[in-house]
Amino acid sequence: MTIATPAQRWPVRAGPYLGPILALVIWELGARALSDAFVLAAPSAILIYLSDNAALMARALGVTLGNAAAGFVIGNLAAIALATLAVVWPRSDAMVRGLALLVFCLPLVATGPILRVVFGPGPWPQIVLAALAVYYTTLIPLLVGLRALPTGWLDLVRSYGRGRMAALIHVRAMAALPYLVAGLQIAAPAAFLGAMVGEFTGAERGMGVLTIRAMRGMNVEMTWALASVATAVAVLGYLAIGWIARLFMADEPPVILAAPAEGGRKGSRAFLTVLAVAAAMIAIWWGGLRLLNLSPFFAKGPWDVFEALFLAPDAAATRSTLANAMRETGVFLLPGYVAGLAAGAVLAMLVVLFPAISGTAMPVAIALRSVPIITTAPLVVLILGRGALGTVVLVAIMVFFPTFVACLHGLRQAPGRVMDVMRSYAASPWQVLLRVRIPAMLPAFFAAARMNVPASVLAVTVVEWLATGNGIGSVMALSASLSDYDMLWSSVALVCVLSAMGYACVGLLERRVLAAYAPEQLA
Amino acid sequence: MSAAVICTDLSKTFKGGVEAVAPTSLTFAAGQTTALVGPSGCGKSTLLRMIAGLEQPSAGQITIGGQPPEETLRKANLSVAFQDPSLLPWRSVRKNIELALDLARRPKKDDDIDQLIRLVGLDGFAETRPAELSGGMRQRAAIARALSTKPDLLLLDEPFGAVDELTRQQLANDLPGIWEARGATTILVTHSVSEAVMLSDRIIVLSPRPARIVEDIAVDLPRPRSSDQARRPEFGAIVDQVFAALAHGMAETLPKAAQ
Numbered sequence: 001m002t003i004a005t006p007a008q009r010w011p012v013r014a015g016p017y018l019g020p021i022l023a024l025v026i027w028e029l030g031a032r033a034l035s036d037a038f039v040l041a042a043p044s045a046i047l048i049y050l051s052d053n054a055a056l057m058a059r060a061l062g063v064t065l066g067n068a069a070a071g072f073v074i075g076n077l078a079a080i081a082l083a084t085l086a087v088v089w090p091r092s093d094a095m096v097r098g099l100a101l102l103v104f105c106l107p108l109v110a111t112g113p114i115l116r117v118v119f120g121p122g123p124w125p126q127i128v129l130a131a132l133a134v135y136y137t138t139l140i141p142l143l144v145g146l147r148a149l150p151t152g153w154l155d156l157v158r159s160y161g162r163g164r165m166a167a168l169i170h171v172r173a174m175a176a177l178p179y180l181v182a183g184l185q186i187a188a189p190a191a192f193l194g195a196m197v198g199e200f201t202g203a204e205r206g207m208g209v210l211t212i213r214a215m216r217g218m219n220v221e222m223t224w225a226l227a228s229v230a231t232a233v234a235v236l237g238y239l240a241i242g243w244i245a246r247l248f249m250a251d252e253p254p255v256i257l258a259a260p261a262e263g264g265r266k267g268s269r270a271f272l273t274v275l276a277v278a279a280a281m282i283a284i285w286w287g288g289l290r291l292l293n294l295s296p297f298f299a300k301g302p303w304d305v306f307e308a309l310f311l312a313p314d315a316a317a318t319r320s321t322l323a324n325a326m327r328e329t330g331v332f333l334l335p336g337y338v339a340g341l342a343a344g345a346v347l348a349m350l351v352v353l354f355p356a357i358s359g360t361a362m363p364v365a366i367a368l369r370s371v372p373i374i375t376t377a378p379l380v381v382l383i384l385g386r387g388a389l390g391t392v393v394l395v396a397i398m399v400f401f402p403t404f405v406a407c408l409h410g411l412r413q414a415p416g417r418v419m420d421v422m423r424s425y426a427a428s429p430w431q432v433l434l435r436v437r438i439p440a441m442l443p444a445f446f447a448a449a450r451m452n453v454p455a456s457v458l459a460v461t462v463v464e465w466l467a468t469g470n471g472i473g474s475v476m477a478l479s480a481s482l483s484d485y486d487m488l489w490s491s492v493a494l495v496c497v498l499s500a501m502g503y504a505c506v507g508l509l510e511r512r513v514l515a516a517y518a519p520e521q522l523a
Numbered sequence: 524m525s526a527a528v529i530c531t532d533l534s535k536t537f538k539g540g541v542e543a544v545a546p547t548s549l550t551f552a553a554g555q556t557t558a559l560v561g562p563s564g565c566g567k568s569t570l571l572r573m574i575a576g577l578e579q580p581s582a583g584q585i586t587i588g589g590q591p592p593e594e595t596l597r598k599a600n601l602s603v604a605f606q607d608p609s610l611l612p613w614r615s616v617r618k619n620i621e622l623a624l625d626l627a628r629r630p631k632k633d634d635d636i637d638q639l640i641r642l643v644g645l646d647g648f649a650e651t652r653p654a655e656l657s658g659g660m661r662q663r664a665a666i667a668r669a670l671s672t673k674p675d676l677l678l679l680d681e682p683f684g685a686v687d688e689l690t691r692q693q694l695a696n697d698l699p700g701i702w703e704a705r706g707a708t709t710i711l712v713t714h715s716v717s718e719a720v721m722l723s724d725r726i727i728v729l730s731p732r733p734a735r736i737v738e739d740i741a742v743d744l745p746r747p748r749s750s751d752q753a754r755r756p757e758f759g760a761i762v763d764q765v766f767a768a769l770a771h772g773m774a775e776t777l778p779k780a781a782q
């Protein structure tokens with residue numbers, strides 16, 4: 001008989017809470033032990049700070065939440081509109097994706113000051129940055145969801161003589177709803193992150209402004225308190241959307257992490273698409289400036305950037321400044337990126353090998369993924385200093401969580417039948433991992449690797465901007481404060497293009513690797 | 524009202540070069556039930572989808588009641604029931620039927636829908652979602668949906684395909700009477716020979732891919748037919764004739780394929 005006595009049941013029930021409680025205790029003790037080092041604030045100190053400064057914090061939080069909410073709505077509406085366009089008019093799909101990716105690759109920290117001069121004072125730069133931070137992570141799952149349905153459903157619509165609009169309204173919209181929710185869940189914390197990054201770059205009020213103030217003043221409690229509040233808000237936002245969705249949806253939202261690998265388009269076709277997207281982007285850039293009728297002093301068009309980079313008397317100097325800065329940035333970015341990917345994949349595999357932990361690991365990891373890592377940048381700087389290590393670690397952490405969640409999900413996707421066959425041959429867990437699970441994981445891993453290119457660029461530029469004074473982030477900060485708009489726009493364009501190229505390179509690598517190791521995943 | 528379907532030199536070659544339907548001329552008489560029988564993968568569904576306007580023919584023509592299929596589609600005057608019932612999972616049986624009426628721009632009359640649901644034997648399941656129905660019940664719902672718009676042309680692609688043999692027999696027993704009563708021109712794709720003989724006025728036997736007509740067999744058995752009839756010699760004779768035609772089609776194609 002296996003009837004659990006109350007004494008046996010107790011640790012089982014307390015299980016999920018034991019970890020966090022232990023962590024809090026260690027945190028508290030550690031902070032007290034290190035109280036002279038001025039890096040770590042104890043949970044108790046954070047609570048005391050928060051209660052002493054409740055009014056200040058609440059005001060800042062209110063401002064940032066308001067901006068984040070506005071950006072959330074705008075960004076997601078834009079994503080829904082774009083996804084709808086791509087589905088109703090399939091020819092626009094490549095263009096929509098391409099432009100969306102380029103905009104997603106804009107370095108937010110440098111876009112902030114540009115938006116500031118465009119919009120002037122007020123909340124709009126933060127709102128636009130929040131919108132920019134969310135639309136892509138909604139657009140991609142939505143595009144998948146609007147298409148991931150049995151062809152029979154679409155045949156049904158067509159067999160009654162109805163077209164794409166009817167299919168969209170009656171079939172696709174509902175079918176895509178869980179995917180939309182998955183996107184919105186990621187978008188909630190991302191909007192908060194975008195609003196804070198906007199506030200970093202010259203707002204008057206909000207959590208981002210307080211964060212800068214705390215860092216400048218070396219105020220350890222305040223820095224930790226702000227990061228804790230931002231983390232709590234992000235996780236709550238993530239959970240709240242899941243909860244609301246569950247009220248009117250039967251199924252769990254799917255975990256969609258990134259666009260599936262592009263179908264093998266012919267080389268020349270792909271090249272033409274890239275050309276068309278680039279041309280459209282330049283046209284939009286040029287036309288947008290014209291339309292807004294902005295002062296040419298700070299509103300630099302494509303031609304101005306080309307001139308600054310290639311024709312102006314100091315073009316060579318500008319180019320070498322940018323190249324040096326990019327090199328400095330690359331030195332931090334690449335190791336952090338690779339380390340984050342590796343750590344995410346390896347940890348996910350370990351978790352799967354020890355099923356006992358994997359049950360709790362997934363929800364925790366999903367919640368942690370929604371933490372706006374950037375808001376903890378000041379903490380990393382506090383702990384690891386303004387040197388290379390802090391930057392690399394921050395990039396790695398930024399990359400780690402999405403990769404971990406994606407890989408864990410991918411590893412679990414291994415088809416049950418194949419697993420049964422392996423088990424019937426008494427295959428060891430290692431063999432199952434190597435032969436079945438890892439091939440099943442690869443698409444998710446690469447999807448995360450692609451999406452993490454812009455994310456890691458954001459991380460590195462924010463640390464450089466806020467703290468280290470190195471690399472392209474610092475060039476951006478400097479040129480923003482010196483009103484060197486040629487340099488600012490040039491660096492934005494350069495980083496955007498390089499990020500998009502990085503994304504494309506990972507995509508190429510993805511197709512090569514999948515073709516070699518998991519051809520069934522390429523279908 | 525029902526309409527004759529006339530296919531003239533109809534053929535289909537898919538983009539990858541797969542020839543699914545060889546040039547075929549064929550008339551489906553108005554108000555009759557015609558069964559298309561052929562080995563799996565021979566192009567039956569492709570033929571049906573071309574008639575439904577879901578697939579463009581590579582060559583040849585189709586008219587439905589003297590008009591091109593687009594016209595029939597525009598008037599939402601045909602219904603297709605697929606092997607996979609293709610019910611929307613977030614809609615109840617009733618709502619799935621209402622969807623067809625919405626798509627076809629027909630009025631939604633509650634009484635008619637209730638009656639239809641009763642007729643297909645789903646009484647009491649109107650508000651149930653597909654996930655909670657058995658495979659056979661889903662097929663019933665799909666048939667009810669196809670009939671709800673009162674089409675002149677009913678296209679059934681293995682409508683009892685995705686269920687076990689017992690359920691299949693039960694469906695084949697219960698449902699055909701309902702659509703026969705409507706008098707629509709019915710094209711039924713099946714790979715079950717006895718089902719074809721039981722349900723149709725005429726059987727077209729198709730060769731392996733690309734589909735050609737091997738034999739055109741009239742089924743002159745009295746209606747309504749019951750499972751008792753299946754034991755009669757006339758019935759058995761037609762079944763044998765269909766099997767012989769299928770074998771003939773195979774034999775003709777196989778040596779060619781071996782070359």
Ligand SMILES: Nc1ncnc2c1ncn2[C@@H]1O[C@H](COP(=O)(O)OP(=O)(O)O)[C@@H](O)[C@H]1O
Binds near residue numbers: 561563565570
């Ligand atoms: N969209 C398509 N593209 C390419 N080949 C197809 C497509 N649809 C069907 N086929 C091929 O056409 C042939 C006939 O298919 P189908 O009409 O579905 O056969 P049946 O319904 O008789 O089993 C098959 O070989 C199938 O693989």
Ligand SMILES: [Mg+2]
Binds near residue numbers: 569680
């Ligand atoms: Mg078929």
